[in-house]
Each structure stands twice: as C-alpha cells, then as structure tokens.
Amino acid sequence: MRKVDEECFCGAKARRIKTQLELYDGNVVINDVDALYCPKCNQELLTTKDVKKAREKLKEILPGFQAFSIRKKITKVGNSLTIPLAKELIEYMGLKKGEEVRIILKNRNRLIVDVA
Ligand SMILES: [Zn+2]
Numbered sequence: 001m002r003k004v005d006e007e008c009f010c011g012a013k014a015r016r017i018k019t020q021l022e023l024y025d026g027n028v029v030i031n032d033v034d035a036l037y038c039p040k041c042n043q044e045l046l047t048t049k050d051v052k053k054a055r056e057k058l059k060e061i062l063p064g065f066q067a068f069s070i071r072k073k074i075t076k077v078g079n080s081l082t083i084p085l086a087k088e089l090i091e092y093m094g095l096k097k098g099e100e101v102r103i104i105l106k107n108r109n110r111l112i113v114d115v116a
Pocket residue numbers: 008009010011012038039040041042
C-alpha cells in the first residue's frame with residue numbers, strides 16, 4: 001500500500017518532523033507538532049491527522065478552550081457603538097463590568113482587545 005502521507009503535493013518525498021505551531025498572532029504556541037517537511041518545496045505540511053493531534057494539544061494547553069469565533073451585531077448605546085460579549089466568553093476570561101481593557105487597532109478590519 002502506498003503511503004500517501006509521506007508524499008508532498010508536488011510528488012516529492014516528504015519526511016516526518018516535529019514543528020512548532022503559532023496561533024493567534026503568536027500568543028499561543030503548540031510545541032512538538034507532527035508534520036511533514038518537503039525539501040523540494042521547503043514547506044511544512046500538516047495532514048488531517050496532524051491537525052487533529054495539534055487540536056488535542058491545544059485543548060491541553062488551554063483547558064476548556066474552543067477556538068472562539070462568533071458573529072455579533074454592533075449595537076448603539078448613547079453615542080457609542082458597542083459589541084455585546086457572550087456569557088461564555090465573559091466567564092472564560094473572568095471579565096467584570098468596569099474592568100479596563102486596551103483596544104488595539106491592527107488594521108481597518110481587525111481590533112484586538114487586551115485584558116489586564
Ligand atoms: Zn513538495
């Protein structure tokens with residue numbers, strides 16, 4: 001049986017390596033992630049299985065963590081626009097009313113909210 005997972009898309013033989021995955025702008029780093037390396041493309045590749053394993057590791061690093069992505073509508077309070085935060089997120093992050101956060105404008109499409 002041909003081992004598909006040891007071949008790159010380009011057809012060259014890829015080898016098994018351990019790599020480091022950086023997520024969330026480098027705020028979360030997963031070490032010892034199984035991946036493939038193609039010397040011809042000079043690229044690291046993750047098979048579906050590798051991604052699954054990396055996700056398991058992420059859960060160990062951040063217990064109870066699930067990649068949080070949710071669509072919310074902007075609402076208006078007085079003259080300001082606000083974005084309601086989900087209860088789960090508030091509990092997970094331990095946020096309190098009146099707490100100060102730092103809002104960083106990354107670009108026209110991205111805001112980062114730093115707590116503490
Ligand atoms: Zn390749």
